[in-house]
Amino acid sequence: MLKSSQSVMKPIWQVRLRRALHYGDRPWQVLLIAISAIVIVLMLAVGGLLWVRSAGARSAFGWSFLTPTANPNWDPVNDKFQAWPFLYGTLETSLFAILLALPIGIGIAIFLAEISPAWLRTPLTWLVELLAAIPSVVYGLWGIFVFLPKVVAPIGVFLGDTIGKVSVLGDLFTGPIPASGSSRLAASLILTIMIIPTIAAVTRDVFLAIPNSQREAAKALGATEWETIWQVLIPYGRSGILGAVILGLGRALGETMAVTMVIGNSIQGGISLLDPGYSMASIIANEFAEAVSQLHTDALIEIGLILFIITLLLNILARFLVWRVARQAPQEARS
Amino acid sequence: MSTFSELMNRNRTARARQRKTTNALMLGLTALLTLLALVPLFWIIGYVILRGGKAINLDFFIHMPTPMGVAGGGVLSAIEGSLVVTLLAAIFAIPPGVLAAFYAARYPNTPLGVALRFSTDVLAGIPSIVVGLFAYIVLVVPTKHYSGLAGGAALAVLMLPTIIRTTEEMLKLVPHTLREASLGLGASEWKTSLSVLFPAAMNGIVTGFLLALARAAGETAPLLMTALGNERFDIGQIITSGVQGHQSVFTIIGRIINQPVDTLPLALWKYAQQPYPERVELAWAVALVLMLFVLIINVSARVWIQTRARKMKG
Numbered sequence: 283m284l285k286s287s288q289s290v291m292k293p294i295w296q297v298r299l300r301r302a303l304h305y306g307d308r309p310w311q312v313l314l315i316a317i318s319a320i321v322i323v324l325m326l327a328v329g330g331l332l333w334v335r336s337a338g339a340r341s342a343f344g345w346s347f348l349t350p351t352a353n354p355n356w357d358p359v360n361d362k363f364q365a366w367p368f369l370y371g372t373l374e375t376s377l378f379a380i381l382l383a384l385p386i387g388i389g390i391a392i393f394l395a396e397i398s399p400a401w402l403r404t405p406l407t408w409l410v411e412l413l414a415a416i417p418s419v420v421y422g423l424w425g426i427f428v429f430l431p432k433v434v435a436p437i438g439v440f441l442g443d444t445i446g447k448v449s450v451l452g453d454l455f456t457g458p459i460p461a462s463g464s465s466r467l468a469a470s471l472i473l474t475i476m477i478i479p480t481i482a483a484v485t486r487d488v489f490l491a492i493p494n495s496q497r498e499a500a501k502a503l504g505a506t507e508w509e510t511i512w513q514v515l516i517p518y519g520r521s522g523i524l525g526a527v528i529l530g531l532g533r534a535l536g537e538t539m540a541v542t543m544v545i546g547n548s549i550q551g552g553i554s555l556l557d558p559g560y561s562m563a564s565i566i567a568n569e570f571a572e573a574v575s576q577l578h579t580d581a582l583i584e585i586g587l588i589l590f591i592i593t594l595l596l597n598i599l600a601r602f603l604v605w606r607v608a609r610q611a612p613q614e615a616r617s
Numbered sequence: 618m619s620t621f622s623e624l625m626n627r628n629r630t631a632r633a634r635q636r637k638t639t640n641a642l643m644l645g646l647t648a649l650l651t652l653l654a655l656v657p658l659f660w661i662i663g664y665v666i667l668r669g670g671k672a673i674n675l676d677f678f679i680h681m682p683t684p685m686g687v688a689g690g691g692v693l694s695a696i697e698g699s700l701v702v703t704l705l706a707a708i709f710a711i712p713p714g715v716l717a718a719f720y721a722a723r724y725p726n727t728p729l730g731v732a733l734r735f736s737t738d739v740l741a742g743i744p745s746i747v748v749g750l751f752a753y754i755v756l757v758v759p760t761k762h763y764s765g766l767a768g769g770a771a772l773a774v775l776m777l778p779t780i781i782r783t784t785e786e787m788l789k790l791v792p793h794t795l796r797e798a799s800l801g802l803g804a805s806e807w808k809t810s811l812s813v814l815f816p817a818a819m820n821g822i823v824t825g826f827l828l829a830l831a832r833a834a835g836e837t838a839p840l841l842m843t844a845l846g847n848e849r850f851d852i853g854q855i856i857t858s859g860v861q862g863h864q865s866v867f868t869i870i871g872r873i874i875n876q877p878v879d880t881l882p883l884a885l886w887k888y889a890q891q892p893y894p895e896r897v898e899l900a901w902a903v904a905l906v907l908m909l910f911v912l913i914i915n916v917s918a919r920v921w922i923q924t925r926a927r928k929m930k931g
Contacts, residue, residue, distance in 0.1 A: 310807030314720040318733045321717050321781070324774065325736040328743060328751045335754050389650030397644055398651075406651060408919060413658050415915045417835030419882045420904045423889050424661050427897075475657045482654070506640040529742075536744020538838035539886060563746045563838070570750070570842045571763075586750040590743060597742040601735075 329590055336584035338577055339363065347584065356549050358574045363581040365588070367549050371559035372589075375466050375541065376534035378555060379473035384527060386474075387481030392511055394482070395489035407486070414479035422543030425472050430463030430544060438467050438556050446556070456554040464546035466559040472540050477530040484529055488522030489515060525603035532596040536589060538563040562589050662908065669905025672898040677906075682848045682884075688895045692903060694850040698765065698878035701852070702844055703834050705769025705874065706776055711826060714780030719810055721781060722788035733781075741778035748774045749839030757843060765878040768844030772836060776829040783825025787818040824918040831914040835907055837882035846887060847877040881907050 339347065347365050355362045394407055442457020459465050492515055500510040516523070546558020547568060562585050573579040676691045683690030717733060724730040752771035757763055791814050799809040815822075840846075852873060859869035881903050888900035 305805040306808070307806045310805075310810070314716055314723075315729060317713050317716040318720045318729055320713060321740070321777065322729075322732050322736045324777075325739050327755075328740075328747065328774075331751060331754045332747070386650050386654060389647040390654055393647040393651045397647060404923075408916070409655055409658060410651070412912065412915065413654065415831070415911055416658075416661060417837070417882060417907055417911060419835070419837045419885045419889075420661065420665060420908050423885060423900055423904050424664060426889060428660070428664055475654075478654050506636055508640040508643045509636070512643075532742050536746065538744065538746045539882075543886075543889065563744060566746050566750070567838055567841055570753075571845060583750055583754075586747045590747045593742050593744060593747075594739060597739055601738055 329587075329594070332583055332587040332590055336580050336587050338580035339584040340580075342577060343581075347581070348588070354549065358569070358578045361575055361577045363577070365562070365581070365585050368560050368562040368565050368585060369588070370553070371466060371469075371545065372535055372561040372563070374553075374555065375469040375473060375545070375559070375561060376531055378466075378470040379477060379534050380527060380531055382470070382474040383477045383481055383530060387478050387526070387530070388485055388516075388523065390478070390482040391485035391489055395486045396507070396511060396515075407483075410482050411479050413475065418476075418537065418539040419543075421472055421476060421540035425468065425540060425544040429472065430468055434465070434468040434471060434544075435459060435461070435463035437471075438463065438465060441467070442556055446554075453553060454555055456552065457556050459556040460546065460558055462546075464544055464558050465556050466545060467555045469541045469545040469559070469561065470555065472544055473534045473537060476537060476540065477533050480533050481526045481530045484526035485519075485523050488519040488526065491522070492518050521603045521606055525600040528596050528600040528603070532593045532600070535596075536563060536593055538567050542567050562586075662912070665901065665904050665908050669901040669903075669908075672902040673905060677899075677902050681851065685891065685893060685896070690899075692879075692881065692884050692899065694848055695879040695881045695884040695903070697852045698844065698847070698850050698883075699834060699880040701765050701873060701878055702768045702772060702840070702880055703830060705766060706772035706833050707826070707830060709770055709773035710776040710780055710829070714777050715784050715815075715822065717777075718781045718784030718788060719814075721785045723810075737778045737781050740774065741782070744838075745771075745775055745836055746838040746841075749842045752839060753842045760875075762875070763843060763845035763877040764875050765844055766874040768840045768878065768880070769874070771839035771843045772833040775836060775839065776833050779829040779832065780825055783828065784818070784822045787821030787825065788814055790821070791817045821922055824922045827914050827918045831911045831918075835882055835911050837880075837886050840880055840883050841886075844880060844883065845877040846879050846883045848879055850876065850878045 342361075343363060347363065348369065349364075349366065350370070351364060351366050354364045354367045356364060356367070390410060394403060394410075398406060438459030439457065441455045442459060446452050446455040446457045448455075459467065496514055496518055497510055500514040505513065541561050542564035545561060545564060547560055547564060548558040549560055566582050566586055569578070570582050573582060676689060678691055678696065679693060680689070680691035681693050682695075717737075721730055721733050721737070725734065749771050751774065752767050756767035756770055760767075795813055795817060796809055799813040800806075804813070855872050856869060859872065864872075885900050885903040885907065888896040888903065891897070
């Protein structure tokens, strides 16, 4: 009785405020919501600001910035910019890296999820994931002084002498590779090593999410272990594996330091993998801090914007595919 | 007369043998591929330890860099810079990351929760160099100078998704009964969150911080256009001159974070491209320090997280 009469005497907002502060739930919730909103705004701001800041380059060059050309123009002194060589370099190195990393990554995932003895599983998984933990500059340094001369240059010479002589496919492998080994091939091979952990980890999770009934059914029909994997598990997890490929591609496209250190940084150069080239991330890394004009800066930011858009789309697609697989097999997941 | 069924049988055994061989071959191949992937890992680690181990000494840690072409010297400026930038990143990223994770774990299916988790995924996928451009636009353009502050902010954006995700996962591992017991005793939502859920998930969350920090400490690309690099960065000198000039603590901190700084990865990147052999040796030493730092944090964090998760589940 007394309490209620007190609360009538006080203005209602004061009571509410005191109660809210005492229990603290309202401010706490507001705080959480505000912070979550900030994270969302942050994501939008990255895209938005890159869009706004690249306006100069976008209005000056329009689509000709991106269209393929035989003799690209990247001339900071005269303010003429075309991004095609970087786009091409990024796409070629990343796709080639995916081509190599995919079978290796799937093989590792199969071994880790299906074949490996239990005691070996965790340490091996960790070791493969450690590959992703080594800093990119360390990859680059090792690349320059060890990987290029010992591995890339011999492979490049071999490829140039064999596939390079074939008529159509050979255009991608026309030699000779520079003596130092710096080339798109080097970038692709380093990228391969760097994205293997991503592909292997995601594919392994896909395999682990496949219900055991699938394996049991296949084996009951007399399939060998490999036939079970090849004819049942891989088709079952197809879209999840596609998701892994796309995630790996996203990593490869944005990889900067290691690529910049081994790709040769040359704007000229044909379409061959054995030529030195340039990638989108590496032109930004090399020129941004020393950009000579406003338009130069804008052009580099536009390249960043393109990179952002590509990786954004790839991420959305990958999440969608992985989510679809997860929905397919909600119960019965092995772990 | 060899009967039809005999032929069939021979065919069948041949086919069975072939299937068995394929099976053994392909399974062996997957093991081989796993080994193949470990070759570069051990090659890099081994080579960096051998080469960097030769170049490293005490001077490396306590001296400033010498001018180009002069032997000796260390990377004190880069070590100090790395500490400053990583510390700033942690300050910027950890509090909002943890709070956002509370939201994501508590309300995963509200519209805001879905949008939050999607944004986290997108942020995790943005190339680090693009994040660098973002920090440049937000912090370097308005202040008109490169700074450790901008570098720290860029790294914070990179750390944020990792922190949100690991914290969210760890909070989800806390048994429901704990939260219900706390609410049942009359504790409010925020009190339950901060004094029951958070301590229960503490160990996992801290390892999440460590993993994010290790990743950030090895980042180079976003620092190229934010922290820029500065071989003469010297905290000791800034502090002594500040104290002698009777400046306030805030002025001194402001001077430390408002100028370009060197970090270990930036130093490595610069030294690796210089034509002086002693600089290249220094680069290997930096690589060794960086790699050991990252690997040790990584391995210990994983061991810790694994044991915690097992304990909580059991």
